[in-house]
Amino acid sequence: MKELFWIFISASLVSNFTLALFLGLCPFLGVSGKVATAVRMGMANIFVLVITSLTVSALNTWVLPHAPYLQLISFIVVIASLVQIVEMAIKKLSPTLFRELGIFLPLITTNCAILGLALFQTNRGYGFMEGLVFALGGGVGLTLALVLMASIRETVELADVPSVARNMGLVLILAGSLSLAFMGFAGLFSS
């Protein structure tokens, strides 16, 4: 239990998925203009991450021991088809969300966070429960980073940012500052 708790804290705060492991940067630096969108984007990611984790556990248990060279390709194919299903579901259930996330939904397929989760979970030898908690923690961490960035950017939009920093410069400095602040969680609950 303690181990699981630590995995969750680690993925969400200590080595935050986005701010320390650099997973899910595309949505973090791209979509984060509006808080409401960021929350929903985060939710979509948590959902896909959890499904991914379950799939990866299954693949790691039953398929990959027999064919290790298929690891990468099988991850991609299975995850991509899953995202396709999610996309269709969202299109059906919430057309507004589908419109707002625009091009980013298909990009979840090629989102580092999803494949990254699969690879990190495999690399660290996480089992079923550990993988699930890792996915949840990572998703929460990703959402946290997205929402913080979105709310900050909403505010900063009103500032007279110097022209050199208008585009990506300021966003990266903000990301660095957030990452710096998250260093305060270093070693949390590790002893």
Added chain:
Amino acid sequence: MENPRFELTASPHIKGPDSTPRIMWSVVGSLAPVIFAAIWYFGPSAVFVIAAATLGCVLTERVFGPGGSLKDGSAVITGLLLGLTLPAGIPLWMAFLGGIFAIGLGKLIFGGLGQNVFNPALLGRAFLQAAFPEALTTWPNVSGPWWALRGDNFALPFMSANPVATVTGATPLGLMKFEGTHTELAKLIIGSTGGSLGETAAVMILLGGAYLALKKYLDWRIPISIFLTVAVLSQIIHVFMPEEPGALFMLFSGGLMLGAVFMATDMVTSPTAPKGAWIYGGGIGVLVVVIRLWGGLPEGVMYAILLMNSLVPFINRATQPRLFGTGKEAAA
């Protein structure tokens, strides 16, 4: 302005006698007792370190800032505060670099005063902490002759400090965390303990804070909510886990006083609504206790404030007062 135009500004339209420079220079004044205590305990090193940090801030503001922005005094405050959070023995070039970082990436990149998200002084401090962890946690011993340097302050730029030059001590929080020993409360209050320049003398900090609170230049809700949260939370934990320190030690040790009174209350990076101030202060308090008791670092005030700074836009959104005349639904 030559061509007549309507001047469009945001509220408030009614102006009081308090201008930005006036408030800022009052804050500088309120830091005087803290600086005095720093010099009293840490000798000439304190003067050098604070001066180097301030110089870094002021020069950066002068070179990259909008013309005349030095006069509002905010760069000086950032520099003084940054200097006060540093240990006495660090090489001066590090303090100077921290000042450049604080003003350059902490403030000017957002467009200058009033637009930044993170407290510049703390951002500079966090940068230095991450860049030079060893130098930033080498605490000089307070005993020894007053006039002696407390470390290798004059290490050449980009070079390490000579470790022999520093007689190192430990901070009360470090002693508590890693060796399990407590420091007497009286020592913590008057400040004769190891630590950063301006964080040890609790009584001087409270003096400056009280002055600013009376002048209404800081929102009293923020320090009070931080103190209350830290006190209540740590006392509850102390009851259940007696090995953890009690409320008084947690309040008077480390950078809590300095952070709560001078950093968290920064007008730019703290919430605007009263309700938001309580949430913000409470959040800082909780994070401080969590990081101090369960984190890998002995002290977490700096990170707690930076983390809550990043939440301020969110808090402001959530606690926006309802517009007069609109219904509940409209506000949501």
Added chain:
Amino acid sequence: MSRRTTPQEDFIRGIWKENPVLVQLLGLCPTLAVTGTVDNALTMGIATFFVLLGSSVLVATFKSVIPKEVRISAYILVIATFVTIADNVLHAVVPEIHKSLGPFVPLIVVNCIILGRQEAFASKNTVGRATLDAIGTGFGFIITMMIMGSMRELLGNGTWLGYPLFGAHFEPWVIMVLPPGGFFTLGFILLGIAWWKGRTAVPVRPRRWPHGVTTEVGGSTS
């Protein structure tokens, strides 16, 4: 892409004018994650170069056979195949670096640069031009990785490719090899580029008309 480009342009534009990372802001994940040392940055750059080149050639060769509806999936499968090859080669040749890169080698699959070039260029052009384009873009990526890796290793460790450059007393800036240092370094480079571009742009200046009307003249031409 209305105007036809010359082969030289195909090759040269990816290096600076349309640099995949610094101008198009693609492939930020590896640029930030593995540039703590020059070793890692260079290895990652070369691996990505190889995957990009291989996929571009293959995709350009078979572009008429790949059905339009499943083209993205087909590209990804092609890319994943080359990444698997690269991963295994790195594992055999430079096991140390391969270990420190960890999951970031397989993550080349989701590097937007590669998929982006397949969709935007390789699938529409001849094999030769796709090759030139892939080499140019790949070089642009390697150069960026080297700039990032050099800045971070020099300041963060005082070394370049492991050779100490600043003497024994240099105080390393540990932050540079930590995650925030990655963000700050890239942010700094982008600020520098924006400053450089802004320096040569036509400045905005007010032009006064009678009756107190002011308009703005000039401004960026791009």
